[in-house]
Amino acid sequence: MAIKGSCHCGATQFEVEAAPENVTRCTCSFCSKRGVLWAYYSPAGFKLLTARDRVSTYQFHTYTGHHHHCAICGCGTYSESPDWSTGKPDFDNPKVSVNARLFDDFDLDAVEVVTIDGKNLW
DSSP: OOEEEEOSSSSSEEEESSOOSEEEEEOSHHHHHHTOOEEEEOGGGEEEOSOGGGEEEEOOTTSOOEEEEETTTOOEEEEEEEEOTTSSOEEEEEEEEEEGGGBTTOOGGGSEEEEEOHHHHO
C-alpha cells in the first residue's frame, strides 16, 4: 500500500510504493545533523507529487548524491544516489532515500532502526 509524505509546510509532497520494513540511521555528519531516518526505494517506487521547482538540491564531497529539501520550509525530504550497500557507488542501481520522519499516518516506532557507521565509512 502506498504511503504519502510531505515537508512541514506541505509544499513538497511525495508518495512511496509501500511502508518500509526498516529505516536507517546513518552517523555521517550530513545525516546526523539532519536527524533523518532513511527508507530506501528504487526510482520507480518513489513519486514526487508536487512541482520540481518547489524542491532545492544540495550536493557535497563527491557530488554523487542529490540531497533534496523543500525550497520553502527547508525540510530534508529525499535524496537520490547510487546504491552504496557494498561501500562503493553502484551507478547502475540508483536509490531514492526518503526521510521516513515525513511519512503521513505512519508509525515509525513500529519498524526496526538499523544504524550504519557512515561517520567512518565515507
